[in-house]
Amino acid sequence: MNETAGDAGRRRRPGGRAAKVTEAVHRAVFDVVLEVGVEKVGIPDISRRSGVRDSTIYRRWGTRENLVLDVLLTGSGRTLPVPDTGTLRGDLTAFASALDDYLQSGIGQGLLRALASIADSPEIAEARDVFWRQRFEAVEVMFSRASARAEVAAEVDARTAIELLIGPIHFRHLLTRQPCDAGFIDNLVTTVIDYCGPTSREGKHA
Template structure:
């Protein structure tokens, strides 16, 4: 019995749906790597994955949803958590890895997809989930620095990570200026200095 074209997307932990998702994800990654995110189209993905266009649209809705889903999933496995023994070393290692990732077709594609894609409820949820996951994944950098006495106990870890990645994305997407080792060292040193002298966080009022 065939599935109606207007059926709601179904998420199943395994079986045919999982195989289709895996094939489509692999096809998108291949296409982005070969021709850049702006040239990825559903017909090409359908051909590469051996999956009907209608199945892709039923599962992801739009080309933008599909690309963002795939790139977010791939990026979660790409930037490991550094542990160099110092806050400066950890932030430097993370920044350097991020710069390298953004210079790849997948990293560049993700940055552009996040920046330019038109929001829908699904995309907004995917974006928020991605950033919350990244903040939680990198919080140990700040926690370890607090334990070592490099940063005060009330350090805002989310703000520290935002201060680190924002100038890197700015250079990558807007000014196209190089983010070299000197830039990273200046950036990390400035962030640590700012975090050490920042006023204590105020409790949120109900």
């Protein structure tokens, strides 16, 4: 039997509704985090703000913790695009500065507190692993571009390099509460570039 336009529309609607539900719930969680903090996020309040039944929220996310982490990790991925300044130093400086700004925001602070306080479950562990895997895959392009420009060696471990960059920034925001000023970020970038080492071509000329 041939499918009519009406049949096709009805078949597509569940996906459309699902996207709208996710968007409404995510927006509600962001609003609560910005207004009163991540600790105050509650599914009954999110249901009221989003217009989505709490049973639907529980069915889709399972727990409040899963919901909070999903929303904050999604927001982080969208807020921190990978820069392309033309040099590795420029890229790393721009990325580190953007991360510092993000972690000073209400959403960024909420993510830090959520990651530090939410107990692991299989769902949360999977969400966190997927997030970091995607982020590391995204930022690897900064190092592949640098290798193509002969700025760093081709075999550089991009994941370790980016951990060297972002680890101290997260440490200051989460534990010592010290500022990450321009001098601090410049020193971090220099450390990462030193770790990456010279290219083979530069080594031959040394």
